[in-house]
Amino acid sequence: MNSSxxxxxxENAVNEFAKLPGIGRKTALRLVxxxxxxxxxQIEDFARAIVTLKQEIKYCSCCHNISDSEVCSICxxxxxxxxxxxxxxxxxxxxxxxxTIQFKGIYxxxxxxISPIDGIGPxxxxxxxxxxxxxxxxxxxxxxxxxxxxxxDTTNFYIFRxxxxxxxxxxxxxxxxxxxxxxxxxxxxxxxxxxxxRTPFDESYKMITR
Amino acid sequence: MNSSxxxxxxENAVNEFAKLPGIGRKTALRLVxxxxxxxxxQIEDFARAIVTLKQEIKYCSCCHNISDSEVCSICxxxxxxxxxxxxxxxxxxxxxxxxTIQFKGIYxxxxxxISPIDGIGPxxxxxxxxxxxxxxxxxxxxxxxxxxxxxxDTTNFYIFRxxxxxxxxxxxxxxxxxxxxxxxxxxxxxxxxxxxxRTPFDESYKMITR
Numbered sequence: 001m002n003s004s005x006x007x008x009x010x011e012n013a014v015n016e017f018a019k020l021p022g023i024g025r026k027t028a029l030r031l032v033x034x035x036x037x038x039x040x041x042q043i044e045d046f047a048r049a050i051v052t053l054k055q056e057i058k059y060c061s062c063c064h065n066i067s068d069s070e071v072c073s074i075c076x077x078x079x080x081x082x083x084x085x086x087x088x089x090x091x092x093x094x095x096x097x098x099x100t101i102q103f104k105g106i107y108x109x110x111x112x113x114i115s116p117i118d119g120i121g122p123x124x125x126x127x128x129x130x131x132x133x134x135x136x137x138x139x140x141x142x143x144x145x146x147x148x149x150x151x152x153d154t155t156n157f158y159i160f161r162x163x164x165x166x167x168x169x170x171x172x173x174x175x176x177x178x179x180x181x182x183x184x185x186x187x188x189x190x191x192x193x194x195x196x197x198r199t200p201f202d203e204s205y206k207m208i209t210r
Numbered sequence: 211m212n213s214s215x216x217x218x219x220x221e222n223a224v225n226e227f228a229k230l231p232g233i234g235r236k237t238a239l240r241l242v243x244x245x246x247x248x249x250x251x252q253i254e255d256f257a258r259a260i261v262t263l264k265q266e267i268k269y270c271s272c273c274h275n276i277s278d279s280e281v282c283s284i285c286x287x288x289x290x291x292x293x294x295x296x297x298x299x300x301x302x303x304x305x306x307x308x309x310t311i312q313f314k315g316i317y318x319x320x321x322x323x324i325s326p327i328d329g330i331g332p333x334x335x336x337x338x339x340x341x342x343x344x345x346x347x348x349x350x351x352x353x354x355x356x357x358x359x360x361x362x363d364t365t366n367f368y369i370f371r372x373x374x375x376x377x378x379x380x381x382x383x384x385x386x387x388x389x390x391x392x393x394x395x396x397x398x399x400x401x402x403x404x405x406x407x408r409t410p411f412d413e414s415y416k417m418i419t420r
Contacts, residue, residue, distance in 0.1 A: 004308070006301065007278045009263045016259040020241050029302065031230050035260060036267065036276075043264045047257035049226040050245060053219045054253045057246065066246075068217045091216065092239065098214070 062133075064109040064126045066091050074098075074106055081105045083140040087130065087159065089113050089152075093145060105143070108133065113146055113155040122158055130159065134166050141169040148175055272343075274319040274336045276301050284308075284316055291315045293350040297340065297369065299323050299362075303355060315353070318343065323356055323365040332368055340369065344376050351379040358385055 005011040010032065017028035035043055059065065060072035063085075067073070074080065074094075084105030088094055089112060097103050110125045133139060142163060146152035160170050176194030177186045186194075215221035220242065227238035245253055269275065270282035273295075277283070284290065284304075294315030298304055299322060307313050320335045343349060352373060356362035370380050386404030387396045396404075 006282055006284070006304065007267060007276050009259075009267055009278060010276055013259040013263040016256045019256075021244050022237070022240075027232070030232075032260075032263070033301065034231050036264060038264075040264060043260060046226045046229075047261045049219075049223045050242075050253060051257045053223040053242065054246060054248075054250060057217065057219055066217050066220055068219060072216055074216070091220075091243065094216065 060109075063107045064111060064129065065094055065107060083138060084143065085130070085133065085139055085141070086143045086145050088145050089147065097145065105141075108142075110146075110155070113149075113151045114158060115151045125155075127159060127162060131162055134163055134168050137167075139168050141171060144170065144172045270319075273317045274321060274339065275304055275317060293348060294353065295340075295343065295349055295351070296353045296355050298355050299357065307355065315351075318352075320356075320365070323359075323361045324368060325361045335365075337369060337372060341372055344373055344378050347377075349378055351381060354380065354382045 005014065013032045013035075014025060014028045017023055017031050018025050020028075023031070035046065056068075058067050058070065060067040060070075060075055062071055062075040065072045065074065069076075075082075081104050085108050086097060086103060086105055087108045087110060088097065089110055091109060094107050094109065097107075108126065108130050110127065110130075112120050112125055114120060114122055114125070130142075134142065142159075144156045144159060146155055156172060163170055174197055175190065176197060177183060177190060183191065215224065223242045223245075224235060224238045227233055227241050228235045230238075233241070245256065266278075268277050268279065270277040270280075270285055272281055272285040275282050275284065279286075285292075291314050295318050296307060296313060296315055297318045297320060298307065299320055301319060304317050304319060307317075318336065318340050320337065320340075322330050322335055324330060324332055324335070340352075344352065352369075354366045354369060356365055366382060373380055384407055385400065386407060387393060387400060393401065
């Protein structure tokens, strides 16, 4: 739709929405017209929520996750194991792992992964601060939980090399056939990895029943 | 995802985005995190575009379309045929019809269609003002261009009855097989209508070649 909008104000609002990822001009128009039907106060709430977020958001000084306070609620939780750090790309992975209720350690949010195509190098990420945390000597294990992509693997390897001088265990989350998947439909690479990384049956059985 | 967000500010922003139609909580989070990566000024532009739209938008006093001025650019265009009114549901239909470049008359935007389920009756729509426009005696034809649904048909019939006392031609846009569609795949109702509403070949031929 290469339409001429009947109003410049409308066109501006549509343009702003269309800048968001995955939102085309048609969807943007639908969203804007929806907002236009709401009360003034609702529109102001919407606009204020975004501006306030940007102005007042903090990043945890320890793990660099998004936070309302200087140190985030996970890092300041005394019941968690502060000697195990799970390295993730972004806040969304923190939320996904928290949802599993399987991890009792703390996090380190890199803020992305190494991606030469997008111009993201190691210095753009929170890798130096991870090294600092490990250097303190209080960390026993670093678990790498990055995407199973080439960029993820590159970043894993870079971090592994950086942490090699220190007395810390570096592990990586298991790659294998998804729970619920049928073997015949799994791709060869994943299936191959799941065979190489096989676990003793009694260990695996204990894990799911405990 | 029934996640606990690491920040109340973040959760507020996600909640606001998730109120938009077709935006779930996962998409909302993705959009908010995208905005968070932008500059302060871009976020302010975004928020301002929406608030300004709501505060300053006008509705054309003639056709009730969204407009920046008292009378919209279509109604104030002297080259258009002001004696032919096309009745549509919303601004999106105005834009769709304008894109066809086939209509040289002006519009009347109802602001919705009669839908008892959604609690929308004739008095919630701009039907009385349409009657006023017709009553003025300057309108020769009213073209009904509403959705081909039960609600659309109800609204068409209601408007037709309201306009019967006046000396005005009331027509409805053609229903038939879409251009490019194969006959064997057209549904029976549409195909039946396209046979009933057949047009003389030479008229139809003239129409597409002129």
